[in-house]
Amino acid sequence: MARAFVFVLDSFGIGGAADAAQFGDEGANTFGHIADACRAGLADRPGLRAGPLHVPHMASLGLGEAARVATGYTFEAGHGSLLPFAFHGAAQEISSGKDTPSGHWEIAGLPLRFGWGRFPDTVPAFPAALTKAMIREGHVPGILGNRHADGTTIIEQFGAEHIATGKPICYTSVDSVLQIAAHEEHFGLERLYGFCKVVRRLCDPLKIGRVIARPFLGEAPGTFTRTPGRRDYSVSPPEPTLLDRITEAGGRVLAIGKIGDIFAHRGVTKLRKAAGNMAMFDQALAAMDEAGDGDFVFANFVDFDTEFGHRRDTPGYAAALEAFDRRVPEALARLKTGDLFLLTADHGNDPTWRGTDHTRERIPLMGMAPGLAGGSVGLRPTFSDIGETVARHLGTAPGKYGTSFYREIGGHA
Ligand SMILES: O=P(O)(O)O[C@H]1O[C@H](CO)[C@@H](O)[C@H]1O
Numbered sequence: 031m032a033r034a035f036v037f038v039l040d041s042f043g044i045g046g047a048a049d050a051a052q053f054g055d056e057g058a059n060t061f062g063h064i065a066d067a068c069r070a071g072l073a074d075r076p077g078l079r080a081g082p083l084h085v086p087h088m089a090s091l092g093l094g095e096a097a098r099v100a101t102g103y104t105f106e107a108g109h110g111s112l113l114p115f116a117f118h119g120a121a122q123e124i125s126s127g128k129d130t131p132s133g134h135w136e137i138a139g140l141p142l143r144f145g146w147g148r149f150p151d152t153v154p155a156f157p158a159a160l161t162k163a164m165i166r167e168g169h170v171p172g173i174l175g176n177r178h179a180d181g182t183t184i185i186e187q188f189g190a191e192h193i194a195t196g197k198p199i200c201y202t203s204v205d206s207v208l209q210i211a212a213h214e215e216h217f218g219l220e221r222l223y224g225f226c227k228v229v230r231r232l233c234d235p236l237k238i239g240r241v242i243a244r245p246f247l248g249e250a251p252g253t254f255t256r257t258p259g260r261r262d263y264s265v266s267p268p269e270p271t272l273l274d275r276i277t278e279a280g281g282r283v284l285a286i287g288k289i290g291d292i293f294a295h296r297g298v299t300k301l302r303k304a305a306g307n308m309a310m311f312d313q314a315l316a317a318m319d320e321a322g323d324g325d326f327v328f329a330n331f332v333d334f335d336t337e338f339g340h341r342r343d344t345p346g347y348a349a350a351l352e353a354f355d356r357r358v359p360e361a362l363a364r365l366k367t368g369d370l371f372l373l374t375a376d377h378g379n380d381p382t383w384r385g386t387d388h389t390r391e392r393i394p395l396m397g398m399a400p401g402l403a404g405g406s407v408g409l410r411p412t413f414s415d416i417g418e419t420v421a422r423h424l425g426t427a428p429g430k431y432g433t434s435f436y437r438e439i440g441g442h443a
């Protein structure tokens with residue numbers, strides 16, 4: 031009996047990326063800077079949290095060791111004893127992007143080293159021909175925004191004009207994205223999704239990774255809030271991923287949250303969605319209960335990134351980590367001999383960093399495989415080592431990139 035469970039804490043980077051300077055991110059360290067801020071009393075928020083970062087369960091899986099491997103960072107609260115069978119390390123990204131699809135595709139054995147299109151940080155950001163086609167083929171009276179922006183700021187700025195004119199708010203970031211914010215009721219949710227599908231098609235030749243629907247509610251600045259109706263329209267991975275390989279071999283891929291969208295629903299047997307990390311955790315546990323021999327549970331916890339990393343909210347991020355950590359024992363309690371469980375991330379989003387974009391960082395590897403020896407897996411040169419390890423564990427054919435660390439943790443060669 032072999033089952034594999036990979037939970038991605040979206041944006042929980044651990045610093046130390048060798049190429050961080052190329053992204054303007056030298057020194058960024060999502061985990062390290064959150065832990066530092068907490069220790070210094072800078073991440074206290076009445077009614078939410080206070081004091082040093084309290085994540086004892088992730089520490090017992092090796093979060094402190096992962097940080098040491100990634101950057102030499104010392105996590106003082108991470109000196110508790112490690113659980114038996116725990117394994118830990120860190121991984122470097124080789125994909126050219128520091129975004130969600132790049133990170134997840136690389137984890138799933140498909141690094142993309144070039145090829146994403148991006149929009150320049152100018153106003154307008156979108157080529158005139160694209161804007162014209164969006165208006166004509168999407169049947170809208172025009173577009174607002176047309177720039178790099180933070181998603182909550184731009185709805186404050188253009189929300190009222192959007193309601194008055196019916197022009198959707200279109201914006202982008204350093205990532206390969208075109209995001210579209212529109213009012214769920216005045217513009218209409220289904221109409222927004224329909225418009226996104228048109229824009230998705232128009233963005234294909236430009237190699238834009240994702241078109242993202244960002245519905246919101248509220249009637250005036252100060253009351254605008256984004257709803258859980260977000261939907262990502264991703265390009266399909268250009269080559270087979272671990273998900274395809276597992277399903278072709280007869281295993282099931284039980285996906286949680288954004289995983290379906292990230293892989294354009296390819297290789298996903300069953301998708302469970304929920305709003306919020308805690309509801310998502312419930313879904314992940316339900317998938318663990320459902321998983322059988324040869325199955326892979328792949329979960330994404332997006333709140334870390336969307337609610338706290340991009341919002342540069344350090345106390346919020348710390349509280350979300352602590353809430354997640356409190357639930358880790360529920361997952362560990364479900365593990366049986368033959369299971370492989372791993373907590374990791376897809377990129378960084380240091381809430382203490384400048385701007386509102388992701389940060390290029392290494393990712394933590396913290397896991398457990400009952401029955402296998404565990405221990406350090408060191409610094410892995412690509413996130414694809416995760417996918418190869420899962421493949422090796424489940425007996426799935428290897429991919430083209432990465433090396434399994436299955437042997438290091440005591441599994442058969
Ligand atoms: O500011 P918001 O709208 O959350 O945007 C963020 O969300 C996008 C997708 O993760 C990123 O590219 C980043 O720009």
Ligand SMILES: [Mn+2]
Pocket residue numbers: 040041129130133335376377
């Ligand atoms: Mn992400």
Ligand SMILES: [Mn+2]
Pocket residue numbers: 130335336340388
């Ligand atoms: Mn993000």
